Amino acid sequence: MELTERQVEQFQRDGFLIFPALFSAEEVERLREEAERVAGLDAECVFREGSSGVPKTMFRLHAEDGPTASPAYRAAAHAPRILRPAQQTLGTDEVYIHHCKVNMKAAIEGSAWPWHQDFGTWHLDGIEEPSMATFLVMLDEATEMNGCLYFLPGSHRDGRVDPYFDSSTAYSLWASKPETMKAAMNALPEPVAVKGPPGTAALFHCNLLHASGHNLSATDRWHAYFCFNACANRPRDVENPRPDYVRSTDWRPMVEGADAIA
Numbered sequence: 001m002e003l004t005e006r007q008v009e010q011f012q013r014d015g016f017l018i019f020p021a022l023f024s025a026e027e028v029e030r031l032r033e034e035a036e037r038v039a040g041l042d043a044e045c046v047f048r049e050g051s052s053g054v055p056k057t058m059f060r061l062h063a064e065d066g067p068t069a070s071p072a073y074r075a076a077a078h079a080p081r082i083l084r085p086a087q088q089t090l091g092t093d094e095v096y097i098h099h100c101k102v103n104m105k106a107a108i109e110g111s112a113w114p115w116h117q118d119f120g121t122w123h124l125d126g127i128e129e130p131s132m133a134t135f136l137v138m139l140d141e142a143t144e145m146n147g148c149l150y151f152l153p154g155s156h157r158d159g160r161v162d163p164y165f166d167s168s169t170a171y172s173l174w175a176s177k178p179e180t181m182k183a184a185m186n187a188l189p190e191p192v193a194v195k196g197p198p199g200t201a202a203l204f205h206c207n208l209l210h211a212s213g214h215n216l217s218a219t220d221r222w223h224a225y226f227c228f229n230a231c232a233n234r235p236r237d238v239e240n241p242r243p244d245y246v247r248s249t250d251w252r253p254m255v256e257g258a259d260a261i262a
């Protein structure tokens, strides 16, 4: 899939694009089955939350090997409808995946992700330039009630703002400070709720401010994420690098695959 010039401009202006029905019901079903399998594993890169230990986030599904590797996620990552727009928005054909994950916000128990920029953390991984973008694929209908994502349009244009380390959730992350958020929200258009049926996708810039709330509904909200970086922007060496499942060291340029998720 090739983005139009208008879509590329829209990405540069707003920091995101939404793609209704990018994946079919059958493809989503396959990705869901695989997510369910991986969620049952006892692996270092499967994180859980709540008193019942429901899965929160799990990594490395796109990998070639390892317990969480899934051919369906690998195919999705290399599918032209995902890879090509990522290449276009990063302005290069040589891209790789910094990490791939499924965030499984379980009914009632699945908790919030505070406002943050992904590049808040990725810069600390040793990555210099915000030449990074993420594809989100909805594996369930995402609603405001079940904790859909919110994007703050245009917020990526102000660049990375120093984050603070938020360890209040089951998966700690570098989040945006309240004063940063209040200033950005007062200056920019209203946040956009990223809602849609399963198979809806979104591509967003690594400096775009985004967040999601607690799942207050009786149904799960699962999202798959493929985070792309330009190969030329691979991380420099840092002290105590994060594990490979979040900070990939496979910097080989990806090669487009078939457009089928089997």
Ligand SMILES: O=C(O)CCC(=O)C(=O)O
Binding pocket: 103, 105, 113, 118, 147, 148, 149, 210, 211, 212, 223
């Ligand atoms: O899945 C979500 O609700 C938010 C995920 C997110 O923002 C992240 O993993 O960086």
